Amino acid sequence: MDRMDTRRTRGAGPDLAAVARLLADGTRAAFCLALLDGRAWTATELARHAGVAPSTATEHLHALVRGHLLTEERQGRHRYVRLAGPQVAELVESLASLAPEHRPAPRSLSADGRRRALAHARTCYDHLAGAVGVAVTDAMIGRGLLDPAHGLGLTGAGAAWLADLGIGVPPGTRRPSVRPCLDWTERRPHLAGAVGAALCRHAFDAGWITRVGSTRAVAVTPAGRQALHRHLGLPGDLLAGR
Amino acid sequence: MDRMDTRRTRGAGPDLAAVARLLADGTRAAFCLALLDGRAWTATELARHAGVAPSTATEHLHALVRGHLLTEERQGRHRYVRLAGPQVAELVESLASLAPEHRPAPRSLSADGRRRALAHARTCYDHLAGAVGVAVTDAMIGRGLLDPAHGLGLTGAGAAWLADLGIGVPPGTRRPSVRPCLDWTERRPHLAGAVGAALCRHAFDAGWITRVGSTRAVAVTPAGRQALHRHLGLPGDLLAGR
DNA sequence: GGGACGTTTCGGCGGGCGCCGAAGTGTCCC
DNA sequence: GGGACACTTCGGCGCCCGCCGAAACGTCCC
Known part of the structure; x- marks a missing residue:
């Protein structure tokens, strides 16, 4: 043959x-x-x-x-x-989430720490993911800023809330303004799309969050804790990490 | 070196x-x-x-x-x-969705036909995907059988509806009973999880849908069109395919 | 023009790995 | 027991492809 x-x-x-x-x-x-x-x-x-x-x-x-x-x-x-595009980012994320590093019972202590830091808060392509990303999204739903019935669409109150914070969302973008994105740690949708990207950018610019080293993990600063509590009513202990 | x-x-x-x-x-x-x-x-x-x-x-x-x-x-x-598990199925799906075969401007006529058949209705791991899968999910939301506010949770009316059709959902399963799953053609969540799997199985058993050859594409039978119209109010032309 | 620098092309090297067939192991059934 | 069959192990073959360094190409800036 x-x-x-x-x-x-x-x-x-x-x-x-x-x-x-x-x-x-x-x-x-x-x-x-x-x-x-x-x-x-x-x-x-x-x-x-x-x-x-x-x-x-x-x-x-x-x-x-x-x-x-x-x-x-x-x-x-x-x-x-x-x-x-976002689909590629999701693909890379889901591949990483199936890697041994993210499987239960992690090997080393440092890997465990890395895993926990990423699970707590990280950037996913251009928006926030991890426990903090999910908490922000949940709080926005709870306050009527997002409408869970229409694929996490932005409500009128949500648009006003963003404008109040000085966050502008580029209107010309082809991407849907908000788009759910599944989280590998929480397995729940969180805020992606143009709104998620704008919110994440603002959080960096306003010093609410900072990158941890050169990884994708981010940490919530004291100022960020305060701001997220004031604007979204998030409890301080959740955002403290660990 | x-x-x-x-x-x-x-x-x-x-x-x-x-x-x-x-x-x-x-x-x-x-x-x-x-x-x-x-x-x-x-x-x-x-x-x-x-x-x-x-x-x-x-x-x-x-x-x-x-x-x-x-x-x-x-x-x-x-x-x-x-x-x-479902995560692996999703990974395989999203890899396939980024392959040239599924990119816009398909090459050959046969590839185009395959692509359309898959986009219309197919199985995704153990539940229905494609336009038909999304339409079924939307109709269930519209009739109050699923609650979009709680991650597509099953409502009381939804549970009764399933029982009425004789569809049993194994209660002992660890998987959440319903779980959104993004569709590569529609990019919208559709009905996965235990409920999605049970519904899909019933559709096969009751002769509502049949497999097209040995592929993952499925076709809605005349009996299936009738049943989906009666139970969910879906229009016949949507389900006719093409 | 000329030097610095980011990027590209090209040859060549070497390990990884997917393939098979043959032989070995375990299970089933007569 | 013995034959059929599903699966596994092993050795060997050969290609794919990622790596580098050297040299060429483009752009920028002095």
């Missing part, structure tokens, strides 16, 4: 495998995890982040762009890449 | 890549797509389905079980495997 015949593994096969193969490499996976912060990175930044030569990074980025997981944007001698 | 140092690709790397690598092979992907019907398959069935030797299938199944994507159950000389 001809060998070529049996080697359909890498060649034809279901298209599903082609997408998975893009994320099956440690370096490309590291790129996507880094890009999960929603920002655009240059090729060199990603190369240094993952610890590979620039030429290697170029090849990986080509593959990811060709596979429609990333979009690129050239500016002068720089090449910026970002995740191609 | 030592070569071992730079070869962290396959070895260490982010755990995300390890999960993706399990689905990055055409044969393993074919296994998971087949298992997406929610049933348990034997190793030999899967081997024949994917066109590989039994020994090859064994190795793949070991990898998938070790990676917690599949669970196994030995019965006599048979080894049954099934997807490890």
Whole structure:
């Protein structure tokens, strides 16, 4: 029997495998995890982040762009890449959530700490996730700012609340203003979409939250605790972390 | 520089890549797509389905079980495997939804037809998805059988409605009785969880829907159209497909 | 123009891994 | 017991592909 015949593994096969193969490499996976912060990175930044030569990074980025997981944007001698969309971010998140690191009974103490920090509060693409993200969403529903009956649509009161905080939501965006996004720790929808992104950006700008090191985990600052208590009635102990 | 140092690709790397690598092979992907019907398959069935030797299938199944994507159950000389849970099914679905086959502007006419059939109605793990699945869920919300305010919880009227149809939902199950599941065609939650599974099973048993060939696509039968119109008020033309 | 720098292309190397067939183990049933 | 059958283990083959460094290309800025 001809060998070529049996080697359909890498060649034809279901298209599903082609997408998975893009994320099956440690370096490309590291790129996507880094890009999960929603920002655009240059090729060199990603190369240094993952610890590979620039030429290697170029090849990986080509593959990811060709596979429609990333979009690129050239500016002068720089090449910026970002995740191609929320679906890609969700895919990366759900892959990570099935990894051994996030399975019950974690191995090491440091891994456990990392896991808990991420479960508490983190960015998911461009909005807040984790226990804090879910708590914020629940509080907004409880105060009538979001309408759970219409896919977490923004109510009139919600729009006023945002305006009151000085949070503007770009109206021209194609994305639905709010969109539920399942959380891997809570398995419950939380606030994504344009509103979620705007809220998250404001929380960073106003110093409510800060990034923990260079990870996706975030910490709620004392000012953030105060603000979230005043504006949403969230209890201080929930936001204290741990 | 030592070569071992730079070869962290396959070895260490982010755990995300390890999960993706399990689905990055055409044969393993074919296994998971087949298992997406929610049933348990034997190793030999899967081997024949994917066109590989039994020994090859064994190795793949070991990898998938070790990676917690599949669970196994030995019965006599048979080894049954099934997807490890709804999260895995969702992962496989979202990988497939990002594959070129499901991207806008499909290539061939046959691929287009397949795509449309799947978009219309299909099984997703153990419940209904596609336009029909979403329509059923919407109708149930509209009739007060599901409560969108509590994560698509079953209302009292909903429980009575199910009982009236003779649909029993196993109470001992750990899974939440209803659970939203995002649809790749509609990008909207539809009815999953124990209730979704029971409803889907009943629809098959009562002859409301039938499988199209050996794919995951399903067709609504004339009897099914009648039943869905009577019990949920769904219009006949929506269910006619195409 | 010329140097600095971000990015790309290309060759070459080497390990990982998916494939098979043959032989071995366990289960079922006559 | 003995044969059929589902599954597993093992050895070997060969391709895929990720890695690098060197050199080329573009852009920017002095």
